[in-house]
Amino acid sequence: MTDSSTAGTSTRPSAAKPKRSFLTQLEIDTRLLGMIGAFILVCLVFNVLTDGRFLTPRNIFNLTIQTVSVAIMATGMVFVIVTRHIDLSVGAMLATCSAAMAVTQTDLLPKMFGLGLGHPLTPWIAIAVGLVVGAFIGAFQGWLIGYLTIPAFIVTLGGLLIWRNVAWYMTDGQTIGPLDDTFQKFGGINGTVGETWSWVIGIIAVIVALWALWSSRRNKVNHEFPVKPLWAEALVGVVIAVGILGFVAILNAYEVPTARLLREFEARGEVMPDNYTAAYGIPYSVLLLIAIAIGMTVLAKRTRLGRYIFATGGNPDAAELSGINTRLLTVKIFALMGALVALSAVVASARLTNHSNDIGTLDELRVIAAAVIGGTALAGGIGTIHGAILGALIMQSLQSGMAMVGVDAPLQNIVVGAVLVLAVWIDIVYRRRTGGK
Amino acid sequence: MTPLVELKNISLSFGGVRAVDNVSLDLHPGEVVGLLGHNGAGKSTLIKILAGAYQMDEGEIWIEGKKVNIQSPRDARRHNIETIYQTLALADNLDAPSNLFLGRELTNRFGLVDDAQMEAETRKIMARLNPNFKKISEPVSALSGGQRQSVAIARAVYFNAKILIMDEPTAALGVHESKMVADLIKELKAQGLGIFLISHDTREMLDLCDRVSVMKNGALIGTEKVGDVTEDDILSMIIMGKARDAA
Numbered sequence: 083m084t085d086s087s088t089a090g091t092s093t094r095p096s097a098a099k100p101k102r103s104f105l106t107q108l109e110i111d112t113r114l115l116g117m118i119g120a121f122i123l124v125c126l127v128f129n130v131l132t133d134g135r136f137l138t139p140r141n142i143f144n145l146t147i148q149t150v151s152v153a154i155m156a157t158g159m160v161f162v163i164v165t166r167h168i169d170l171s172v173g174a175m176l177a178t179c180s181a182a183m184a185v186t187q188t189d190l191l192p193k194m195f196g197l198g199l200g201h202p203l204t205p206w207i208a209i210a211v212g213l214v215v216g217a218f219i220g221a222f223q224g225w226l227i228g229y230l231t232i233p234a235f236i237v238t239l240g241g242l243l244i245w246r247n248v249a250w251y252m253t254d255g256q257t258i259g260p261l262d263d264t265f266q267k268f269g270g271i272n273g274t275v276g277e278t279w280s281w282v283i284g285i286i287a288v289i290v291a292l293w294a295l296w297s298s299r300r301n302k303v304n305h306e307f308p309v310k311p312l313w314a315e316a317l318v319g320v321v322i323a324v325g326i327l328g329f330v331a332i333l334n335a336y337e338v339p340t341a342r343l344l345r346e347f348e349a350r351g352e353v354m355p356d357n358y359t360a361a362y363g364i365p366y367s368v369l370l371l372i373a374i375a376i377g378m379t380v381l382a383k384r385t386r387l388g389r390y391i392f393a394t395g396g397n398p399d400a401a402e403l404s405g406i407n408t409r410l411l412t413v414k415i416f417a418l419m420g421a422l423v424a425l426s427a428v429v430a431s432a433r434l435t436n437h438s439n440d441i442g443t444l445d446e447l448r449v450i451a452a453a454v455i456g457g458t459a460l461a462g463g464i465g466t467i468h469g470a471i472l473g474a475l476i477m478q479s480l481q482s483g484m485a486m487v488g489v490d491a492p493l494q495n496i497v498v499g500a501v502l503v504l505a506v507w508i509d510i511v512y513r514r515r516t517g518g519k
Numbered sequence: 520m521t522p523l524v525e526l527k528n529i530s531l532s533f534g535g536v537r538a539v540d541n542v543s544l545d546l547h548p549g550e551v552v553g554l555l556g557h558n559g560a561g562k563s564t565l566i567k568i569l570a571g572a573y574q575m576d577e578g579e580i581w582i583e584g585k586k587v588n589i590q591s592p593r594d595a596r597r598h599n600i601e602t603i604y605q606t607l608a609l610a611d612n613l614d615a616p617s618n619l620f621l622g623r624e625l626t627n628r629f630g631l632v633d634d635a636q637m638e639a640e641t642r643k644i645m646a647r648l649n650p651n652f653k654k655i656s657e658p659v660s661a662l663s664g665g666q667r668q669s670v671a672i673a674r675a676v677y678f679n680a681k682i683l684i685m686d687e688p689t690a691a692l693g694v695h696e697s698k699m700v701a702d703l704i705k706e707l708k709a710q711g712l713g714i715f716l717i718s719h720d721t722r723e724m725l726d727l728c729d730r731v732s733v734m735k736n737g738a739l740i741g742t743e744k745v746g747d748v749t750e751d752d753i754l755s756m757i758i759m760g761k762a763r764d765a766a
Contacts (some may be wrong), residue, residue, distance in 0.1 A: 198642075
């Protein structure tokens, strides 16, 4: 619906078009398929170039946790760009949120409120502080843009300079760490759910996905809308199930190094049994990203707020004449962006185990690039959450792949820049061919 | 009988330009009142005040004998005023149901928008308005001018409008589609709606309207029953800017 997809054509009565192609029958967004194809191609090429080191469980695990921070922000950037705005301040906001959380947990809570280091409430209070700071900064910028009608480009360009250096003042430019142990669990390798829970989560996810497919079909049948053939529905279901379980299997195949296990047993004062192994499984940060992706997708497609965001992006005048308060909407979008930046800051600083002065530098460009590679149109009105996440994944794969191959750092950035431009050009050609906007 | 709408001494200036200058109009149930005039005569501005898109500087709006305060399109909708804008005001990236229900989405018991229900309702009303309309779930940018117009009209008539404002509803349409709109106007009129119609086509106006009002440079020149005037009378009012008696 709000997709840039051509899937809609297939809902015509089949009598009008007796021979429908395989893809139309599946009602799959060909654009999404193209992006998945590009991603697989990138992976395969790097796998060959690195003699099979790219597609190992270990590297896929690392790739996943490296993508999370940018991907979380990219989901919010979709809404910002869809409404024809831009946010150049996310990297700097990330630094401010990270600084606020680091100061809260290492300084404010222990010294002013007497919560000792390692107090169970510490990480949650810190995260709450980060969310409030992020949402507040975002809302303030949104107010400047929506109500004072200062262009988003200018407001957030100013924000880029301001928030980066507010963070500097808050910490005197120092690196603050180590962060709280529980807090660090959101970083990736330091917090995973383990093998068994990974399978449990994977199986629940499959059941929920299949139920969602089935209930959407039943809903269509109830309204006597055309549905796709059962075999197509089944094929989509199988692909989803294999995808989810395959992902879990890969993460579960990455085993914790023996030396680390030994240390863990020692710390608990136990002796490790012989031949003991354990796998990492799904990181908490990835679960957080998945939860955000689902939440943002529901918001985009199934809520009034999401509908208004896309309507405003498609035609701001029409949205206003339909009684939508587009100014307040702008505030909400930027506040949401700010809150997502805060969550991203949790993941980013937890992954580093500390807050450093340069955290999130250049993230605004990575986030915008991820959203745009993921099919978000800067002209507004078009973009998807899953596309942006896939865009972040493609960017990260390129970056780490080139690092593994040993491409020089300046050349890496040259390639990433060229890919961004190329991706947008392909997108323009694709939309022209399919008659989309 | 109480008029459905009374616009009393409405004025609105943009900068130094008096876009609407002390205009008074009324509209009765089951009546079509046409607004005529050159480009920039103030017709669209006047009806945008009634539709809530602009706020007047001076004047009063009365609906069914009560003075009302219309500050926004939402207020206008609350008084059962629906508007079909010249630009159609459609979000091109969304499909017909999303546009039809924009700002008034149907929701299910969880408060989520109920696309299936909205699609079903859209199919129902489209079957009545434009039986050829098939592209229900495509973005409206993929539709022809006439189909887009159908979506805009469907949006106005679906929500039990009492007062309908149509700004150039046939400007972008072919002969056949214009006739469909004309038939629809007659049908809605028979149902007791009051309609403000703006058009440049004087002949069409004389055919569809009960009364026509002519504006020039923001001011109302005069209002005439269509039975009392000829096309030439109207044209001279538009061009000369003088009421008929004076001419």
